[in-house]
Amino acid sequence: ETGVTQTPRHLxxxxxxxxxxxxxxxLGHNAMYWYKQSAKKPLxxxxxxxFKEQTENNSVPSxxxxxxxxxxxxxxxxxxxxxxxxxxxxxxxxxxxxLSSYNEQFFGPGTRLTVL
Amino acid sequence: GQNIDQPTEMTxxxxxxxxxxxxxxxxxxxxxxxxxxxxxxxxxxxxYNVLDGLEEKGRFSSxxxxxxxxxxxxxxxxxxxxxxxxxxxxxxxxxxxxxxxGTKLIIKx
Numbered sequence: 001e002t003g004v005t006q007t008p009r010h011l012x013x014x015x016x017x018x019x020x021x022x023x024x025x026x027l028g029h030n031a032m033y034w035y036k037q038s039a040k041k042p043l044x045x046x047x048x049x050x051f052k053e054q055t056e057n058n059s060v061p062s063x064x065x066x067x068x069x070x071x072x073x074x075x076x077x078x079x080x081x082x083x084x085x086x087x088x089x090x091x092x093x094x095x096x097x098x099l100s101s102y103n104e105q106f107f108g109p110g111t112r113l114t115v116l
Numbered sequence: 117g118q119n120i121d122q123p124t125e126m127t128x129x130x131x132x133x134x135x136x137x138x139x140x141x142x143x144x145x146x147x148x149x150x151x152x153x154x155x156x157x158x159x160x161x162x163x164y165n166v167l168d169g170l171e172e173k174g175r176f177s178s179x180x181x182x183x184x185x186x187x188x189x190x191x192x193x194x195x196x197x198x199x200x201x202x203x204x205x206x207x208x209x210x211x212x213x214x215x216x217x218g219t220k221l222i223i224k225x
Binding site (some may be wrong): 002004040041042043045048054069103104105106107108109110 | 119124149151156157159160161164168203205207211212213214215216217218
């Protein structure tokens with residue numbers, strides 16, 4: 001247990017569906033992240049929230065929409081996805097705040113997403 | 117561009133020693149991380165190096181040479197449970213992590 005939970009663990013959806021991924025951290029951290037992990041590829045950073053403010057959006061298509069209602073919860077809303085969006089979606093949290101020289105990230109177990 | 121290179125896959129024998137290399141080219145450097153990820157599980161933190169040299173933590177050690185843009189993770193007395201992917205990541209000038217694709221380590225009896 002890393003203190004970061006994600007639901008659901010597995011999700012199968014059609015291209016016309018709308019679904020949401022949920023992440024919750026119990027570590028008192030101030031920064032939260034969404035990553036996409038595809039087979040044999042580096043982790044791709046999608047979004048970063050620091051003190052509930054979005055600080056990074058790495059050219060992610062608009063069919064992915066993040067929401068951070070408070071520093072403990074992070075959502076990723078999905079709509080009209082494509083089959084190539086099938087991947088493992090990982091949430092992480094870290095101490096956050098101002099620029100830090102040490103920013104260990106704690107990861108959740110991920111949501112395995114399949115788009116049909 | 118920014119780039120992290122590590123071998124795709126390595127095989128080693130139980131009880132032996134294995135060294136996983138990582139080379140990087142990034143815009144700025146604020147530390148290098150190693151994470152372990154078992155299949156179907158979350159990546160978990162192993163080590164952090166920001167100064168040159170060797171950091172030892174039990175059976176695992178991590179080395180950094182900033183001038184060479186090079187790090188390695190050394191695993192001693194390998195156990196079957198060490199079979200996993202090992203991810204190298206570098207914090208760039210904005211303290212964002214740039215990740216390698218990971219090295220899948222297979223341990224054989």
